[in-house]
Amino acid sequence: MSEQRFGEWIAVRRHGHVAELVLDRPKAMNAVSSELAGRLAEATGALAADESVRVVVLTSTHERAFCVGADLKERNSFTDEELGRQRPLARAAYTGVLELPMPTIAAVHGYALGGGFELALSCDVIVADATAVVGLPEVSVGVIPGGGGTQLLPRRVGAARAAELIFSARRVEAVEAERLGLVDRLVGEGEDRGEALALAARIAGNSPVGLRAAKRALRLGHGLDLRAGLEVEDAAWRSVAFSGDRAEGVAAFNEKRKPDWPGR
Numbered sequence: 001m002s003e004q005r006f007g008e009w010i011a012v013r014r015h016g017h018v019a020e021l022v023l024d025r026p027k028a029m030n031a032v033s034s035e036l037a038g039r040l041a042e043a044t045g046a047l048a049a050d051e052s053v054r055v056v057v058l059t060s061t062h063e064r065a066f067c068v069g070a071d072l073k074e075r076n077s078f079t080d081e082e083l084g085r086q087r088p089l090a091r092a093a094y095t096g097v098l099e100l101p102m103p104t105i106a107a108v109h110g111y112a113l114g115g116g117f118e119l120a121l122s123c124d125v126i127v128a129d130a131t132a133v134v135g136l137p138e139v140s141v142g143v144i145p146g147g148g149g150t151q152l153l154p155r156r157v158g159a160a161r162a163a164e165l166i167f168s169a170r171r172v173e174a175v176e177a178e179r180l181g182l183v184d185r186l187v188g189e190g191e192d193r194g195e196a197l198a199l200a201a202r203i204a205g206n207s208p209v210g211l212r213a214a215k216r217a218l219r220l221g222h223g224l225d226l227r228a229g230l231e232v233e234d235a236a237w238r239s240v241a242f243s244g245d246r247a248e249g250v251a252a253f254n255e256k257r258k259p260d261w262p263g264r
Contacts, residue, residue, distance in 0.1 A: 069114025
């Protein structure tokens with residue numbers, strides 16, 4: 001396993017074709033400061049450009065938290081002008097995770113609140129352990145979810161459920177979170193990272209060209225009417241149908257062997 005640091009608080013660890021994107025600001029429960037946001041944007045930019053990465057897993061080194069959201073201690077010192085200047089930096093961090101072209105999995109334990117939950121929502125799949133507590137409490141401190149929460153949460157659970165959760169600012173514990181669809185897979189305490197990495201390894205065994213095209217079709221087609229969605233799917237199909245991965249996949253199936261994906 002190799003590790004690359006992006007500043008003090010973000011790391012990328014490689015497990016073959018799986019990249020683990022690590023939030024590593026334990027003294028502040030991974031609160032998203034300007035510095036952390038900037039480094040997270042840098043890390044996601046590097047991952048997006050790396051064609052050898054097939055899956056990204058977002059994890060935390062803190063024992064009791066995935067991420068508690070915006071660094072409110074830092075925000076408390078900002079003037080209005082400084083807060084305005086920070087906004088593009090914060091958006092770049094959340095958008096960086098959201099727009100990663102390969103499948104992404106969040107491994108959540110403990111608190112995933114506000115921007116922390118928005119980072120998880122920006123991933124394709126959320127694996128949570130029994131200690132997870134999630135929520136978007138921004139209205140309780142006079143703002144709104146600004147890392148994609150007002151758009152991503154209703155796409156998961158529907159408009160009315162999202163409204164109730166955002167307006168009430170309530171925290172949701174693991175069992176209810178799974179029942180409501182706020183997380184996708186619930187595992188035992190301390191098992192979130194291992195389960196997420198195992199799922200990532202399984203996904204990474206599939207065609208990297210196919211994985212990226214399938215994600216593109218899922219993301220671009222969401223919310224469209226069926227006819228338009230099928231056109232999105234057709235475009236994604238055409239992008240892989242004549243690829244080396246498709247030729248290798250069909251050949252490997254017929255030869256009863258494991259594919260050696262060219263990734264193009």
